[in-house]
Amino acid sequence: MGGVSPPAHNATGPLARADCVWAGLLLACALFLPVSKAAAEPHTESLAALADTRAAIAEIIQAEDQIANSPTPYRRAAQRAVNAIVGEGDRVFDKVNGNPGDAAGALGHVNALLDRRDSPPWVNTLHGVQVNLMAAVARLRDAIEARELDDYQVNVTSALLNLLAAVGQPTQSGVFGGLTGALATTTLGVPAGARQVSACVVPIAEGPAYGVKDGYLAFVVVPATAGTAGLPQDFGSRNISVQGDRLVVRTAAADIVARLCREPSAVVTPPRLATQAKADPPPQSDPPAPVRTADGGKPPALYTRAQAKAGRSVYLQQCVACHGKNLQGTLAPAVAGTDFLQTAQRNGWTLQIIRYLVVNTMPFHSPGTLSPKQYANVLAYLLAANCFPAGDMPFPQHDDEQFKKIDLHPLIGVRPDNNKFGTCRG
Numbered sequence: 001m002g003g004v005s006p007p008a009h010n011a012t013g014p015l016a017r018a019d020c021v022w023a024g025l026l027l028a029c030a031l032f033l034p035v036s037k038a039a040a041e042p043h044t045e046s047l048a049a050l051a052d053t054r055a056a057i058a059e060i061i062q063a064e065d066q067i068a069n070s071p072t073p074y075r076r077a078a079q080r081a082v083n084a085i086v087g088e089g090d091r092v093f094d095k096v097n098g099n100p101g102d103a104a105g106a107l108g109h110v111n112a113l114l115d116r117r118d119s120p121p122w123v124n125t126l127h128g129v130q131v132n133l134m135a136a137v138a139r140l141r142d143a144i145e146a147r148e149l150d151d152y153q154v155n156v157t158s159a160l161l162n163l164l165a166a167v168g169q170p171t172q173s174g175v176f177g178g179l180t181g182a183l184a185t186t187t188l189g190v191p192a193g194a195r196q197v198s199a200c201v202v203p204i205a206e207g208p209a210y211g212v213k214d215g216y217l218a219f220v221v222v223p224a225t226a227g228t229a230g231l232p233q234d235f236g237s238r239n240i241s242v243q244g245d246r247l248v249v250r251t252a253a254a255d256i257v258a259r260l261c262r263e264p265s266a267v268v269t270p271p272r273l274a275t276q277a278k279a280d281p282p283p284q285s286d287p288p289a290p291v292r293t294a295d296g297g298k299p300p301a302l303y304t305r306a307q308a309k310a311g312r313s314v315y316l317q318q319c320v321a322c323h324g325k326n327l328q329g330t331l332a333p334a335v336a337g338t339d340f341l342q343t344a345q346r347n348g349w350t351l352q353i354i355r356y357l358v359v360n361t362m363p364f365h366s367p368g369t370l371s372p373k374q375y376a377n378v379l380a381y382l383l384a385a386n387c388f389p390a391g392d393m394p395f396p397q398h399d400d401e402q403f404k405k406i407d408l409h410p411l412i413g414v415r416p417d418n419n420k421f422g423t424c425r426g
Helices: 014-020 042-063 071-084 105-112 121-144 149-167 176-183 254-262 274-279 307-318 338-347 351-361 372-385 403-407
Strands: 196-198 211-214 216-223 239-243 246-250
Touching: 042 105, 042 121, 042 149, 042 176, 071 105, 071 149, 105 121, 105 196, 105 246, 121 149, 121 176, 176 338, 211 254, 216 254, 239 351, 254 338, 254 372, 307 372, 351 372, 351 403
Parallel strands: 196 211
Antiparallel strands: 211 216, 216 246, 239 246
16 A cells, blocks of 8 residues: 555664654745646656655665775765656756656656645645755755765765655644655545545445545545455555445544534625615624634733844844745745644644744754744744734743644634734734
8 A cells, every 4th residue: 555664774874863853844945946847647746756755765775785885886876866856857867877766756746746826735745845855955965975974974864864754654644744644634645536525424335435625635435345445555544444334544634624524614695785785774893802712712922022023133034035025935835824824723733843843944044043042033923923912921942841732723803914814013
């Protein structure tokens, strides 16, 4: 069923620290390259991107398992990995060393998937995949130029971490899932021509069928009496249940879809007649409702207004080129407003997750280079832009245990300063 893990490696090789870093790069900058050809069917395209990424990983690991007195085999493996990532149309492709992937390369497939007008839930995930692939190429090229084996190892280790993050985990939805997570939890995992049904009701009819809601894949139904049932890839099932003659395999997105299915549908109000409008008395202006969280509580005040103002200055210097003056993204995803907060709510992001991403992966070209005070100020500005209230205590310069208990989502009762984006002035 797919889901091939990278080959095992000894504890001294580049994979030794792979389990220490899973950098979800939602907030990272990405260069969205134009794609000249028409995109292939999304499921096929994403599987091809995954195959090319795994081919790059395999090249590096195979070279590490060798014992060579010359740097040539290592450099050749690094270049072949680059070739599998960038594809034959890229200027850094080197045909002399061959290509373990296909002609488009992993980046070519990802760029083709992102070259579209709609925004399914896997878009932010693939932005992160794109950034990780580009970072891996940069590290591999540094490894190729390295004069010492230690320098090669450092750069290859970093490249492998990026490639592993791009592959991701099928048990994760959203930005941390990578390619396998996107295939496991969204419509990218649905093969062309496969039967799709509403994920809000498990179908009575025989499978196979894919339960889909708003672009998320919640379950797959397969016949229980057929002996075997082939699935296109491993999608990290949360649980498998037998219902009559069917197996229902639920994915990591099942909880997200359950929430979506519980949301009441929008009620369309019929237009009022002109005569009615004249007869009705003018509406009374009610006092503004108190701002509260999704569970009805009072949102925490985590920063000061002066700190948010200072954070805006840092943002305009370090972040605006990628995330835009209106915080809706230019070369990178949005970091504030309705779309951002709805995405955060669907994926269960906490303040701790966002703080980790900002502090450890930003700015994109020089992560970790700001001072603790600057990072705290930027986070204060982002909270203000997302309409969280200010208080008397500044945002902390270090991680706080309470951050993992603070969910990010649209606040109820907020009146944004910018209704178009749902943002507030910092």
